[in-house]
Structure formats: C-alpha cells, structure tokens
Amino acid sequence: MQLTVVIPLLNEEESLQELHHWLSEVLEANGFSYEIIFIDDGSTDGSWKVIEALSRKHTAVKGIRFNQNYGKSQALHAGFEACKGDVVITMDADLQDNPEEIPELYSMITQKGYDLVSGWKKKRYDSVLAKNVPSKLFNAAARQTSGLSLHDFNCGLKAYKKEVVKSIDVYGEMHRYIPVLAKNAGFNAIGEKIVQHQARKYGTTKFGMERFINGFLDLLTISFLSKFGKRPMHLFGALGAIMFVIGLGFSIFLGVDKLFLNPDGRLITDRPQFYIALVAMLIGVQLFIAGFVGELILRSRKEESRYGIKETV
Secondary structure, three states: OOEEEEEEEOOOHHHHHHHHHHHHHHHHHOOOOEEEEEEEOOOOOOHHHHHHHHHHHOOOEEEEEOOOOOOHHHHHHHHHHHOOOOEEEEOOOOOOEOHHHHHHHHHHHHOOOOOEEEEEOOOOOOOHHHHHHHHHHHHHHHHHHHOOOOOOOOOOOEEEEHHHHHHOOOOOOHHHHHHHHHHHOOOOOEEEEEOOEOOOOOOOOOOOOHHHHHHHHHHHHHHHHHHHOOOHHHHHHHHHHHHHHHHHHHHHHHHHHHHHHOOOOOOHHHOHHHHHHHHHHHHHHHHHHHHHHHHHHHHHHHHHHOOOOOOOO
C-alpha cells in the first residue's frame, strides 16, 4: 500500500462526508493505493455513525473509536500503530487542511528523500489572538530548543515515511513536536512545505487556552529528554557536584573560623551558614543518587531490549 491517511477527530460529524469525498477524489485521481483511518477521540455527536457508514460503503475507510477523549497525541499514536502505507499523511478533520497538497507531500517523501515533511500554514484563517500569536510564540521557542528551522511545528498536515511513525512514541501533548521526536529518533531529513489553509467551515475549534500551558511544559520535557535522556548523570551529577561544593565550602569556612579565627564565638549550630552547608550537601548527594538511579534504569532497559530477539540479518 502506497499511502495511509490518518485523521484524528473530535465532534466533526458535519465535515466527515465532505472530507472523505474530497480525499478519495484526489487520491484516486493520482492513482494511489491507499487507506483512510479515522480516529474518533471520544466524540459525543454522530461522528462514529458517519465513520461506520463510510467504512461499510468504502473498503479503504477504517475507523478507531476511543471510549472517551484521550487527546490528539493518543489518537495519532493509535493511527500510527494501525497504518500500513509506505507513506503516512496526517491531517485534521475540520476541512482546514487541503487534500490536494497530498500528491506533492508524497513525492517529497518518495522522490526527494525526506523522512518527514511538515506543512507550513503561511497564511492562516484562525483568530489572531486565540491561535496565531500563541502559535508564533510556540514555534519560536521550539526552533530555539530543537535546532529545527521549521516555521510551523503544529501544522496537522504532515507526511512521514512509515519507519518514522513506527519509531516514535507520541503521548501527552507531544503531537505538536513530532518533528522534534523524529529528529531525536535519528531521522534528520526533515523538510517543510507551504500548504494552503482553509477557513473552518463547520463547528468550532476543540482547543482551549490550557493547550498553551501544556505545550510549553511538553516543550521543556522534550528539551530535557533530547539533551539528557540518554545521560541523566551529566545533568544531575553536575548539579549535585555544584551543590555539594557549595555546602563543603561553607563547612570549611565554619570550621576554620571556629578553630582559628573566632574560637570563643557562637556555636557553629547557631550560625545560618551551618544550615546552608547542611542543606546544600544533602541536596548534592540526592542529585547524585538521582543521576545514578537514572543511569541504572537506562542500563536495565538496554539489557531488557536484548531479550526476545531470535535472529537478525
């Protein structure tokens, strides 16, 4: 199979028939062998009934239904696990992504050698304050922390080699940073294509202001994992050493001061520097232990990954 189109959705009953017609028209006109996977992320309207009807009528249509709303990342993860196409396209179900972009995205993967191509909605039809400004802030922060020069990390319209989607684990709110996850997994041929953005035709956006807070927290998580995920001792050990040296420095100062400079002065335990030294040294030791535990967990996971392999060629 050449192509899998993965479409996560939540309460998009009005748009599904039109989207499927538009998609199938484009894919069949270009002679693709394809499947379309709709992932219903706990819709409360008639979205699943529409998907069931489409699936009965069209063999290329498949559906996955969650028993409640788990989020776009989990929906994409389910679609990635089920996909069979050599190239995987993701897009939103709200008709704001244009299926006519798919042939060129497909050729960028198959002919130009990209592992992942991310859409760039250069001209957007969303609310300026609700989406455009926060999106620009997110993208600027993601570029600085990831080293990827993409303009629009969060565009739903993307194309992937199948190997990419089978290698990454999308969870939490990580769908915004799939290009970063792909880069961390060793897929460095990441490109970008300007895509047409459509105004929303039916319903309202399903994302609230809380997504911006979650997005920044996930960006911090990805930044940490990309830099220290495979060497936690480099972070915790360095911080632990700094804290321990600070505590040790205060301890030496207190000892020298009490023994030689001011033997008749206050007790060491009556001085605030004693507690600073004590707390700093304890925190330093705890950070060292955290680093060691992290290294042990990584080592044990590497050992476990060796089991169950019958043969390789």
